[in-house]
Amino acid sequence: MSVWKNFIKGIIKENPVLVLLLGTCPTLAMTDSVSKAFGMGVAATVVLICSNMAISALRNVIPDKVRIPCYIVLIAGFVTVVEMVMHAYLPDLYEAMGVFLSLIVVNCIILGRAEMYASKNRVFDSAVDAVGMGIGFTLALLCMSTVREIFGAGSWMGMEIPFIKDHTVGILTMSPGGFFVFGVLIAVVNKLTGHRKRSEAGGCAGCPGAALCMKNGCSEREGEGK
Amino acid sequence: MFKGLIVIILTSIVVDNYVLTKFLGICPFLGVSKKVGPACGMGIAVTFVMLLATAATYPIYYYLLARFELEYLQTIVFILVIASLVQLVEIILKKYIPSLHKSLGIYLPLITTNCAVLGVASNNISDGYVFIESMASSLGCGLGFLLAMVLFAGVRSRVEAANPPKCFRGMPITLVSASIVALTFYGFQGVIENLFA
Numbered sequence: 001m002s003v004w005k006n007f008i009k010g011i012i013k014e015n016p017v018l019v020l021l022l023g024t025c026p027t028l029a030m031t032d033s034v035s036k037a038f039g040m041g042v043a044a045t046v047v048l049i050c051s052n053m054a055i056s057a058l059r060n061v062i063p064d065k066v067r068i069p070c071y072i073v074l075i076a077g078f079v080t081v082v083e084m085v086m087h088a089y090l091p092d093l094y095e096a097m098g099v100f101l102s103l104i105v106v107n108c109i110i111l112g113r114a115e116m117y118a119s120k121n122r123v124f125d126s127a128v129d130a131v132g133m134g135i136g137f138t139l140a141l142l143c144m145s146t147v148r149e150i151f152g153a154g155s156w157m158g159m160e161i162p163f164i165k166d167h168t169v170g171i172l173t174m175s176p177g178g179f180f181v182f183g184v185l186i187a188v189v190n191k192l193t194g195h196r197k198r199s200e201a202g203g204c205a206g207c208p209g210a211a212l213c214m215k216n217g218c219s220e221r222e223g224e225g226k
Numbered sequence: 227m228f229k230g231l232i233v234i235i236l237t238s239i240v241v242d243n244y245v246l247t248k249f250l251g252i253c254p255f256l257g258v259s260k261k262v263g264p265a266c267g268m269g270i271a272v273t274f275v276m277l278l279a280t281a282a283t284y285p286i287y288y289y290l291l292a293r294f295e296l297e298y299l300q301t302i303v304f305i306l307v308i309a310s311l312v313q314l315v316e317i318i319l320k321k322y323i324p325s326l327h328k329s330l331g332i333y334l335p336l337i338t339t340n341c342a343v344l345g346v347a348s349n350n351i352s353d354g355y356v357f358i359e360s361m362a363s364s365l366g367c368g369l370g371f372l373l374a375m376v377l378f379a380g381v382r383s384r385v386e387a388a389n390p391p392k393c394f395r396g397m398p399i400t401l402v403s404a405s406i407v408a409l410t411f412y413g414f415q416g417v418i419e420n421l422f423a
Contacts, residue, residue: 024253029249072306076301076302077302079301080298080302083301098352099352103344103345105305105344106341177405178249179401179408183397183401183404186401187391187394187398190393
């Protein structure tokens, strides 16, 4: 696969949030304002690039049986670094993101990419894959938070928008609005892409517990959205 | 004290429901909620692991990390403790209580990387609860998760039978119905504080 194709697939064809449906927790929780969504996207991208490169470099060293714990430790290390940097330089954003910053550790996009891609490919390819996936994640978050912040709070990145600010739909910034906007966004993507058959990486396959999960009904989720 | 614990439990079940208000543990919520049976099993397993995780991480944080000023290692240590704890519990259950392992065991490995479990453990620390309050809040969060799973499994079995527009089929309609379920939980806002007033 060419470098460009590898890069662009994470943004459109295999967008981690809108097509693969990975990392739904931060997508729902961090999109009530654009600045939080941007912070989350960048933080996760940095962790993803670092962890993908490290795991790819160590792919011949890590024993197959204990690979998941090894990945988790590596990822947790990078998350701690990002957390400390943000605490030092962006204290407001750090406070706003709260527990979700440390929960990047269990974000299935990062673990999924480690398992699906970085453990099988060269360092450079893994880095390109991570950049593409990270940008895809950030763009999806920005899309969703733009809708929620403009119509829910009447502002964008904290800048007030004249007419809309007097006619806000407050519920959009609260949790039911999150589910609703996410559902509609996926429906729009489904409509635009014409229900294209999902690629192999879809849904559960990216999750480390997939093999066990298949037995108990989680596998049904794979069939959806087709 | 007792009243305080009840308030913590009820608050974390209905007002600050982890799934519907705080968006933690969405993956199992959407993945395993097709039928009431598995949803119930998953909810019970999560409650169980949350209690265990809090019981393990609380002393580790206060007697090990805080004592030697290693608070920044919290994320790494917590995820490792939770992961190994889940493995350990699974092995013990398999050996000594096979019947329980049969009904809960299949859900246990999935919970290792569940953000709700790690979220509860870190939230208990950042909220500054004492040990017994932490346990109460974990119990409440687990029960809240169970409640949300079971309610949503019921709603979902009706939604499956409906016939939405083609592009809404599958995940989109599920998310929209989750939004309506989340809306119902907003009715509880302010109820708990006034309950004991």
